[in-house]
Amino acid sequence: MQPNKNYNCLKEDSMSFWEKIQKEMNWDKFQNEFKKNIEEGLSIIKEGGSAVSQKIEKLTDDGKKKYKVFNLNMKVQEEFAKLGGQVYDLITKKSKNPLGSKNVTAIIKRINKLEDQINRLEMKKAAKTKKKAVRRAPKKTAKKRATKKKAATAQS
Numbered sequence: 657m658q659p660n661k662n663y664n665c666l667k668e669d670s671m672s673f674w675e676k677i678q679k680e681m682n683w684d685k686f687q688n689e690f691k692k693n694i695e696e697g698l699s700i701i702k703e704g705g706s707a708v709s710q711k712i713e714k715l716t717d718d719g720k721k722k723y724k725v726f727n728l729n730m731k732v733q734e735e736f737a738k739l740g741g742q743v744y745d746l747i748t749k750k751s752k753n754p755l756g757s758k759n760v761t762a763i764i765k766r767i768n769k770l771e772d773q774i775n776r777l778e779m780k781k782a783a784k785t786k787k788k789a790v791r792r793a794p795k796k797t798a799k800k801r802a803t804k805k806k807a808a809t810a811q812s
Contacts, residue, residue, distance in 0.1 A: 673771055674736065677729050686726055693719050718781075725777050732770045739763045 671679070693715045700711045742763060746754035754760055 677732050677736075686722070689722065690719060721777055721781055725774055728770050728774045728777070732767055732774070735763055735767045735770065739767070 697712050697715050700707070739760065742757065742759050743754045746757055746760070751757070
């Protein structure tokens with residue numbers, strides 16, 4: 657039985673930002689996707705033509721965006737570590753409200769800015785995949801038309 661795709665989308669939407677970062681921080685997954693993109697690019701080169709350069713450009717752009725998102729996720733992870741350290745220090749010093757600290761609020765603001773940058777990059781990526789899905793159906797070839805004519809005359 658295959659998992660319900662709608663359930664997976666809802667599950668991903670209910671994930672916190674930190675859980676999404678942890679999910680996307682899989683270095684092996686990043687390496688495998690990068691390797692797959694390179695292999696796809698090489699196979700396209702073998703096919704030849706101007707479509708090759710367009711596909712390579714697209715794969716390069718996708719790879720660059722994934723790399724940017726990965727780097728931003730790394731920065732977010734560093735900021736979360738700093739935030740945890742600051743909160744820990746304030747709690748051990750018996751601070752009544754660690755969230756009132758200027759250092760803590762500054763780190764939270766930096767995390768929010770990084771989150772916004774990641775969301776903007778992912779929005780661009782999602783918009784391109786929607787455009788890709790609205791392609792026209794391929795034209796019928798002469799063989800298909802001839803086969804349909806034969807079938808139509810055979811039924812008469």
